[in-house]
Amino acid sequence: MHAIEVLHASKVYRRFSRKRQFATLKSAILRGSLIRDLKPDETFSAVQDVSFTVPAGRTFGVIGRNGSGKSTLLKLVAGITKPSAGTVRVNGRISALIELGAGFHPEISGRENVFINGIMLGLSKREVASRFDEIVEFAEMQEFIDAPVKTYSSGMYMRLGFAVAIHVDPDVLLVDEVLAVGDEGFTHKCLDKFAEFKRRRKTILLVTHSLGLVERFCDEALWLDAGRLKGMGDPKRIVGAYISDVERTEEQQLAAGDAKAQESTLTVSPDEPAAAVLPDHPIETGAAPADMFRATEGRWGSREVEITDVMLSSQDGERGHVFHSGHRLDIRIRLRAPLPVDDFVVGVGVFNAEGICCYGTNTSLEQYRSERLAGDAEAVFTIDSLDLVEGTYKLDVAVHKLDGYPYDYHRLLYTFRVKSRTKDVGIYRPRHRWWFSGNIEVTRVEGDES
């Protein structure tokens, strides 16, 4: 038997123009447009033609980006909103953990609120009474249960809300990203409770951004993208597809960001070599906004030698912005010198998001003596194994004289992301291995947590 059956469900939200927003009942009646004004000017499809069934006793995870329609889907299943088209059918008692403690009244005590909340969620007064102690114990609220709810901390509020909702003993449990309730200990308790639900063959629909939880905990995953069902099936496969899709988008965003940063540098005409400008007096880079994150970015130099392009690529040679830890990274620097120069140094610096220099070097430090540069040229800096932990990094690329006089200095103008399945910390990931011997037993878990 299916616990949840969703057939071609769509949800269209209506957007009204400014005109409609300021309309009043009077004006609506006067213009005779009372009915017409209740019609939308514009619509927005939060969920489009989604179909799936969840057999009783299965746990489904719903993943997708922000605004992809996950919460709307959950509300449709919960029956809080009706689908604009299609059908949604649910067999059994539903409990929706969408907003915890919704309907708590701040002025009255936790005890009274537990009763009312329980009744709201479909329990009888007697049922709440019989579970009351269990609820309070689960929420770890024994001391404060008789205090008015307005005196609770947000964590206490959420814990109590969670405890009530979970003790409704539903056949179908809908969870919307609520595991961020309280501390580690409480999160574990919640997960244990979910596991218990699973053992008891209850159906769970879980909306979450915690992909590891989906892989570990769910029987199947649903992937929503812009309101459409983009994939469904084995959690590992779906999560993998989702992650690579997110990477692609990040790639595009970083490319757009880079394009913007470089566009701003082009405002200084490459044809007129500026007079010697020292690093402490950088040429204004025009479009660079004055917010704190970009305060240190910029481009300066005399342009006697110009960096015309910087291209990041992995082993396939394609321009990219997202790279995997441990893989190869090429930094391809195109140079142009209108007049021949013989004193030049090409340098590269990698900075992490906090602005800490992870690595910096130049041709002079590595014992290359400059001989001659005229016209177009290319310097490629190859990192055979990008041994950095996951994160966002920025690049400095520069050509200058041996004494530091800048020809063209690109400060933090290039951004790339390093991806990794291992959530290790720090900056640098040395090539490493673990060895175990003696009375120790470990097994490798398939598929690292993400």
Place this chain on the structure above:
Amino acid sequence: MLHNLSRLSRYRGLIQSLVARELKARYRGSVLGFFWSFFNPLLLLLVYTFVFSTVLQARSPNADPYALFVFCGLLPWTWFATSLAESSGVLISGGNLIKKVLFPAEILPIVSVLANMAHFLFGLPILAFFLIYYGRPLQLTELVWFPVVLIVQLILTLGCALLLSALTVHFRDIRDILTNLLTVWFFLTPIIYTWLDAPESIRPYLNLNPFMHLAVSYQEILFFEGPFGHLKWMLVLGVLAIVFFLFGYFVFDRLRDTFAEEV
């Protein structure tokens, strides 16, 4: 619609505890607590009595003692007016419940009407005290009609509350219009004057005011001597109240699905 209406009975327990919560929460933290239920109408009563029988000396021979007369109409009016004022905003302020919990929205206006009815009932002992104090003869044969009038008012108020609460979600101006409308309505209802004091020529128009019949009925049952002459009107109003309630519920039911998006 009828299916939803019958489903309401399942939520008796919830309505009950929400009304209790409403009453508890309203005076939680105030020193006098529940006594405000008594003091609020008493204070209003004192003001009207002072203005109309001491300052203006507009003492009508029909309405003597004046304080008692005013109280008979003021108490039910307060229930009616406060219920409407509250329920017009109740879906918006309870938006969290409608959007995040599977919850029949009509419970919210119903609870606010019932909570105000409870305040009305708490005021009755004061009324009884005044009746005894002035030694008004109460006839049991008339008093049996009191619950009937009360139920008619309840049904009418529920109808208005459902209609207003649903429409206010779409037209927020209703709340402001309502505040003004209620003030006008109050003075168009024979509460601080008697129906008999109104000029003959405007009485037919006063008859169009549904609350007038409720006020006059309360006054005839509790204040005026003689038989309950307004009974016929009352029964007609009873039928109209049921029709209006069904209309209010119908509109509410039609707009129900839009609440979660609009509040």
